[in-house]
Amino acid sequence: MVSPILQKPKPMLTSLKSIIVCTVLAGSIFSCSPKNISTRYYYQNEKTLDKIEESYKRLYQQAPFNVGFTDRIFNTVSLEIITDTLSYIYEFSLNEPRLTDTLIKYRLNAPRIVELISQMHSIRCTWINYSEYYVDLRKQSLIFMSIKPVALKALFSYKKYYILTYFPQPQYFDSEGRLLDKREMKNLRKINGEIFKRINSKVCYTISGNFR
Numbered sequence: 001m002v003s004p005i006l007q008k009p010k011p012m013l014t015s016l017k018s019i020i021v022c023t024v025l026a027g028s029i030f031s032c033s034p035k036n037i038s039t040r041y042y043y044q045n046e047k048t049l050d051k052i053e054e055s056y057k058r059l060y061q062q063a064p065f066n067v068g069f070t071d072r073i074f075n076t077v078s079l080e081i082i083t084d085t086l087s088y089i090y091e092f093s094l095n096e097p098r099l100t101d102t103l104i105k106y107r108l109n110a111p112r113i114v115e116l117i118s119q120m121h122s123i124r125c126t127w128i129n130y131s132e133y134y135v136d137l138r139k140q141s142l143i144f145m146s147i148k149p150v151a152l153k154a155l156f157s158y159k160k161y162y163i164l165t166y167f168p169q170p171q172y173f174d175s176e177g178r179l180l181d182k183r184e185m186k187n188l189r190k191i192n193g194e195i196f197k198r199i200n201s202k203v204c205y206t207i208s209g210n211f212r
Contacts, residue, residue: 041147041162042199045123052125053143053166055116060130063108067117068127068146077117080129081106094121124148126161133191135181142167144191146208163206165191170201179204 042049059065064082069075070091077099081088088106092099094117103110120128126146133140143166172180174188177198181189188195196204 039199039205042164042203042205048119048123049145049164052116052119052123052128052145055112055119056128056130057143059109059112059116063106064130065108065113066127066129067113067120068125068129069121074121074124079103081108131191140167142191161208163194163196163208164199165196165204167202167204171198171204173198 066080066082068078070078075094077092077094079090079092079099079102081090081102083106090099090102092102099117100110100114103113119125124147126148128143128145131142131144133142145164145166147162147164172182174180174186179189179191179196179198181187190196191206192208194206194208196206199205
């Protein structure tokens with residue numbers, strides 16, 4: 001009777017393969033975390049984002065307005081023009097002549113605002129607006145941007161947005177990089193109910209289901 005040939009398992013090789021697979025998966029998960037996507041997206045688009053923020057800040061000081069896109073394909077522009085008495089909201093197709101005509105009618109800087117909208121479209125910036133808040137009864141301001149980057153769309157869902165806040169002065173953060181009301185108090189500051197984290201001393205981010 002012939003004895004069967006028994007093959008000994010190769011645990012070292014199997015273990016090595018498992019370690020490699022787990023390392024690759026762990027690296028992919030880490031690189032796709034909200035924090036890494038957010039900071040990477042900001043630094044990849046930093047020049048354009050900063051141009052949008054600076055341009056909007058100057059234009060808003062001339063005449064207050066908010067602007068953004070209301071559809072998934074970034075073809076419908078929503079424009080809110082703010083006057084002393086009322087706010088007027090209009091919707092236009094991206095290249096519709098009525099958009100420029102309306103800006104001129106309200107004596108806004110039409111060429112610059114059209115350029116701003118084009119820059120927003122290029123990086124899928126859903127909305128930009130100017131907000132005010134108070135610290136110790138002192139009025140402060142920030143510029144709020146919501147972005148719909150392709151990376152976030154793939155990782156989360158189309159209902160998630162990358163929210164940026166630009167402050168005019170450096171802010172305080174805790175050891176985890178979360179935005180604080182004051183350095184001494186250690187109270188987290190929430191904006192629209194969201195906790196924001198540090199990108200740099202003046203720019204914060206969060207991932208939200210609301211774009212404005």
